[in-house]
Amino acid sequence: MNAQDVEIRKGLAGVVVDTTAISKVMEESNSLTYRGYPVQDLAANCCFEEVAYLIWHGDLPNADQLRRFMERERAQRELSRSMISLLGRLPDSCHPMDTLRTAISALGAEDPSSENNDPRANLVKALTMMAKLPTVVAFDYRRRRGLDRIPPDPALGFAENFFHMCFGAVPEPETVRCFEVSLILYAEHSFNASTFTARVVTSTLSDIYSAVTAAIGALKGSLHGGANEAVMHMMLEIGDPIRAGDWLRDALATRRKVMGFGHRVYKHGDSRVPTMKQAFLAMAAKKHGQKWVEMYDALERTMIEEKGIHPNLDFPTGPAYYLMGFDIPMFTPIFVMSRITGWTAHIIEQIESNSLIRPLSAYSGAEQRTVPAPASRLAG
Ligand SMILES: CC(=O)SCCNC(=O)CCNC(=O)[C@H](O)C(C)(C)COP(=O)(O)OP(=O)(O)OC[C@H]1O[C@@H](n2cnc3c(N)ncnc32)[C@H](O)[C@@H]1OP(=O)(O)O
Numbered sequence: 001m002n003a004q005d006v007e008i009r010k011g012l013a014g015v016v017v018d019t020t021a022i023s024k025v026m027e028e029s030n031s032l033t034y035r036g037y038p039v040q041d042l043a044a045n046c047c048f049e050e051v052a053y054l055i056w057h058g059d060l061p062n063a064d065q066l067r068r069f070m071e072r073e074r075a076q077r078e079l080s081r082s083m084i085s086l087l088g089r090l091p092d093s094c095h096p097m098d099t100l101r102t103a104i105s106a107l108g109a110e111d112p113s114s115e116n117n118d119p120r121a122n123l124v125k126a127l128t129m130m131a132k133l134p135t136v137v138a139f140d141y142r143r144r145r146g147l148d149r150i151p152p153d154p155a156l157g158f159a160e161n162f163f164h165m166c167f168g169a170v171p172e173p174e175t176v177r178c179f180e181v182s183l184i185l186y187a188e189h190s191f192n193a194s195t196f197t198a199r200v201v202t203s204t205l206s207d208i209y210s211a212v213t214a215a216i217g218a219l220k221g222s223l224h225g226g227a228n229e230a231v232m233h234m235m236l237e238i239g240d241p242i243r244a245g246d247w248l249r250d251a252l253a254t255r256r257k258v259m260g261f262g263h264r265v266y267k268h269g270d271s272r273v274p275t276m277k278q279a280f281l282a283m284a285a286k287k288h289g290q291k292w293v294e295m296y297d298a299l300e301r302t303m304i305e306e307k308g309i310h311p312n313l314d315f316p317t318g319p320a321y322y323l324m325g326f327d328i329p330m331f332t333p334i335f336v337m338s339r340i341t342g343w344t345a346h347i348i349e350q351i352e353s354n355s356l357i358r359p360l361s362a363y364s365g366a367e368q369r370t371v372p373a374p375a376s377r378l379a380g
């Protein structure tokens with residue numbers, strides 16, 4: 001098949017490749033549901049653990065189901081000694097996303113049932129990964145700062161425990177709430193690039209750890225999850241909200257990509273941004289973060305005026321995580337702590353109705369030709 005004979009949909013834009021029952025992204029109404037529930041309602045009424053349960057099991061848990069789910073999550077948080085030793089030997093120059101990628105790969109190597117793709121076995125592994133990822137991120141953060149590891153506290157919920165393991169303290173409720181809202185909003189988003197990567201790996205009948213390892217690699221890039229870090233680097237480069245409008249116009253004039261804006265599916269605003277912005281504003285008011293709020297508003301206003309392009313979820317999470325006190329290279333790893341739920345739900349869904357994912361390509365290279373004889377090919 002030659003390039004001139006077919007319509008190419010670069011980046012698979014607009015191509016529907018399969019069905020999913022996990023989430024529905026509705027571009028026409030700027031809305032998003034997980035298993036039928038509007039994401040803003042989940043963010044207002046649930047903790048992250050309830051949303052993880054929903055994504056995996058299809059329904060919100062009752063009190064007993066939630067209690068047992070939380071007990072299992074809390075019991076799985078600790079890392080093996082060999083894992084701590086392995087991660088502790090990684091060079092400081094590697095990005096924390098490399099640490100996570102290595103950790104999940106090593107977790108797969110440690111698990112004798114890694115090849116068992118039964119849905120119940122994979123749900124156990126998914127919960128294990130969800131429980132251990134924050135421990136890895138916090139350990140990596142403290143190690144890079146020369147600080148001792150703080151073990152997980154089984155008395156604390158998922159969000160609070162992460163702050164405890166990073167900073168040795170749990171902050172005020174607005175901050176924990178803002179963090180929890182970000183986890184709920186990041187959890188799942190249909191066939192985004194990293195989830196699709198996980199489904200491609202799964203479609204070959206590979207194992208869940210291999211699929212998640214690959215998904216981490218896909219999320220790391222700045223056109224996808226890496227944008228939340230890039231947003232904060234951009235805001236620090238701008239420095240002062242007064243400069244934001246001119247900075248943005250200059251960036252557009254030189255065709256620079258403005259991080260945290262635009263989306264492959266949403267062309268009139270990301271369904272999750274209003275909820276995240278509200279949580280960011282509530283926390284910023286407590287943390288004297290007015291400068292970042294003003295810069296946020298100036299960039300948003302100018303980008304809509306100049307290009308009609310709206311912020312995506314990585315735009316409010318960047319300054320929100322910064323105000324929470326996290327180092328910038330931890331922002332995308334935090335995204336992983338949440339998206340592990342969506343990825344693994346898709347891996348299980350893919351296995352249940354599998355077909356090898358293998359699209360076609362149209363050839364655009366040299367015309368067919370004859371291999372020259374060695375004497376003429378290698379002469380001179
Ligand atoms: C959680 C997430 O992963 S959300 C996405 C996070 N990524 C980012 O924030 C990175 C910045 N954004 C982008 O690069 C893009 O908007 C993407 C990759 C997210 C979506 O890209 P696409 O759907 O391929 O949109 P596409 O690149 O075709 O954009 C259409 C037009 O808008 C422009 N555009 C889109 N986003 C931006 C942006 N952030 N800054 C400047 N221009 C932009 C494009 O340059 C293009 O202009 P042109 O027609 O003059 O060439």
Ligand SMILES: O=C([O-])CC(=O)C(=O)O
Binds near residue numbers: 188191313
């Ligand atoms: O859907 C996408 O392409 C990217 C995104 O917003 C996400 O993964 O949350």
